[in-house]
Amino acid sequence: MGSPVLLAVDDDAPVLAAVERDLRDRYAEHYQVLTASSGNQALDLLHRLRLREDPVALLLVDQRMPGMSGIELLTASRRLYPEARRVLLTAYADTEAAIRAINDADVHHYLLKPWDPPEDRLYPVLDDLLETWRRPAPAANLRLIGDRWSPATHDVRQFLARNLVPYRWLDVEADAQARELLEIAGVDAGELPVVVLEDGEVLARPDLHGVAQRIGLHVRAEREAYDLVIAGAGPAGLAAAVYGASEGLATLLLECSAPGGQAGTTSRIENYLGFPVGLSGADLTLRAREQATRFGAEMLVPSEAVGLARADPYTIVRIADGGEVSASALVITSGVTYRTLDVPGAAALTGMGVYYGAGRAEAVDHSGGRVFVVGGGNSAGQAAMFLSAFAASVTLLIRGEDLASTMSRYLVDRIEASDTITVGNRTEVAGVLGERRLEGLRLRTGAEEREVPADAVFVFIGQAPRTSWLDGVVRRDERGFVLTGADLGQPPEGWPLPVPPLPLETSVPRVFAAGDVRRGSVKRIASAVGEGAMAVSFVHERLAGR
Template identity: 50%
Template sequence: MTASPADVVETPDLCGAYPRLDEHQIAELSRPGERRSVSPGDILHREGEQLREFIVILQGKVAVVEGYGAKERTIAVHGPGRFLGELGLLTGQAGFVTAVVREPGEVLAVPADEIRTIVAGDPALGDLILRSYLTRRTLLIGLDAGFRIIGSRYSPDARRLCEFAARNRIPHRWIDLEEDEAADALLRELRFSPHDTPVVIWRGDQVLRNPTTAELAKTIGLLAPASSDTVCDVVVVGAGPAGLAAGVYAASDGLTTVVLDAVAAGGQAGTSSRIENYLGFPTGISGAELAERAVIQAGKFGARLTVPAEASELEPREGHYGIFVEGECVVKAHAVIIATGARYRKLDVPHLDKFEGSGVYYAATPFELRMCRRSPVVVVGGGNSAGQAALYLNGNASSVRMLVRGGDVHGSMSRYLADEIDRTPGIEIMYYTEVRELLGDRTLQAVRAENTRTGELLEIQTSALFVFIGAEPHTEWLKGTVPLDDRGFIVTGQGTSPWGTPLSLETGHMGVFAAGDVRSGSVKRVASAVGEGAMAVRLVHERFTTTGTQ
């Protein structure tokens, strides 16, 4: 394919996504790398295939394109000193773009395993590459690159796929049957009808009709759960802040570590648009980016993260434990750290399930943001999650109303959030107000709320209701296995047993620990969860000294 003149003009680096390596850094990479001559049209890596090399351009120019050979779109053009690749090089995902040589020259190719080792040992180079890759991922998401999901906004399966992609920050484009004029034509081209949706289009020609989440994950290169006879040192169930911290500390201590999560890394924190008060990030950081950094960090030390993998059973065995996913024992470990976190409690109103996914939401991610563009939004709750969601949604919604059952938010919300909400036009807080009824036929059209002081009933027009009213633990799969309190949270560090008194984060089973929001009595904060994850690993070592495991 012949490049147009515009295709060979180097893309300016306006946001740190395309830095240039200096001579010293290139020399450092040259030791394990291989120099290659390249010609126009050469493919250096291809969309849909795993990224196996870190490539530095020494001479010539390379274009990064989506849809190579078909409806091609140029994402960026790079010249000497710049490097190729994206976050998938560090996480093992397939690539979402193709790199094609536009001008003849020379490149330096470093195997992916080697670059991970170099990055781990060179903080300056590692930080440069990581920052670049994180920014490139954000740019790809903003450009609607990646695979396409065609479906109805009212379809639970379409929402499931979109939520999985959004929560895992996987580049994709959502094509809405109700709003996108190109949807019908595209379906006809694929010989599908609207009744066949949701449909996923990958690499332009691979079509998946209503795939399971696991099938989609496998297609794009995410690790699938696979049973093994090997007994690892630690399995961490849940990849929120506590689970990711446990994974990082366990793997960095040399323990063979497996981390499982049902949906995505990050947990509830991963859905936060901005965490402003997390130590070390004075300008704030999104929950998704914090999770991405932790995943890369854990992988650097050798931890294996598997998503999606929802644990369904914990089985004590002779000298170890088995974790079951979909009825099959996929991981065996000498110690277990349960960090499955909590999920937001549901409203106690009639017909709630009718509107879940088609008007009632429990997270505020880019997917939900698209669902309420230029529409009035209602947020229920007065805590940090509700406040963060209100601020995030306010940028896209026509108005945001917060329904708070008490008379103040300062006792339940961080001061910086409460102050920012007070300063933000477009957000109205309605105190002493509770939802009584959801109104609408196929989709949510309004909510009926009551002022509990006056008894007045109000009908608020909205097509999007966001619920953040406290948490319920993810412990259904553990009932009858470990002690739970009356609210379902895991009890730790209490009682006695034939093997002695449990350690502070240890459950009623020796070597089974709980950390973070899932634990009874824990402080429901990101920093606290991270601390408990690290502490749980220290207690694993302590338990191993008594059992002789290591």
């Protein structure tokens, strides 16, 4: 296996020579720089690289080429190198083609000719794309042995994937090596899942806290008291951590599962300001996590806040492992969770074909399958688009007449243009069928019920706030969302300060809420990020005695 490849493709010889020169000047030490003068030549080269198992990190492709356009080449390249970063090189007159490339070829960026000087207009873009392409080298040769249809195995796979931990997956039913390793380790198949570390240590049926500790994630706080504690590492929590730590506050971020929250599971965010070609939730999470830790924020994963107590003016946060930390200020960003599918059979098959959220592992497991997505919001639409790249068919089930009233227009347009996705209007799931795994669904349309075969169902049917841990301390509304600012009343009942609560402040002074967990919040990633940053500004105000 050779060094990762950067492939430039252009039929204009002088332009191709200039691209090759600039790429070699910057990247030749760590990458192979290859070129092709046509789409067909490039595709042939990609096939040969794939046979040699050489990694391809990035394709920089001109749009206007005879025989095969840049969009056609980038689309074809996805089958061979789905993880490669795809960049379209266009003239100013080709911006419409660039937009088509975003929608049709899933390009990650487009560059306009000319790109001089490369230090300003080429390298920053490519540096960023290559940074997100690279994944941290495994600290250990981590192998996960399990049963594909086991909920416990699914939980470990999801935890590793969401935390961007590289591992090798071995299905005990399909992989002879998995069974051989179990025999060598002396582990019975009833003790799955099994994690095998590089030093040969075997973790049988481990809890997630134990897995995290062994693979190097931080699971215990380094100190007993912090200026700022943030409960939840979704977009709001990550933003609060970045701003709090960068402004000198001793900052602790607690996350029960994986950074990014629901946004971290989103396959593609296309309406986030400053990213015209969109970015994945994993990429956004990775960038934000690195920012926060670079500024000195301490992050514990998995570490769930399970209760609060007051030691005025401090707040004591109780953690699931039995520990606790003291906070001069607390920001609640624990977010929301998707409501479960309350129909016969659904609970028993969770993780065995019934999923809440759509990750890459689940998508790959159901390649070529019949997949259903339940829900009419943006999360459901994004999941349907993502799954359509893997499944033979995706059926989006909605209770309403159409998608227009609940989903962003850009997603509706893409779903309508898809050959793989169909929409079932006025349809809901009445039952889930199967024994060891999902085999079918009972669907209800009006008074009519029918059974259909199904390999997987992904559920996005409303949200419930993660706030039960605030019982008896922080006021919430009848649905469980945290009340802040003016929503507490004027004057708030029991408010102890002579000044009213700040806009994101809860019923407890120095305790704030931001993002989806807050009543009245706008359910958008950008607004959550903004609220997380605003909360830190209000923290400073309270800590200064104002």
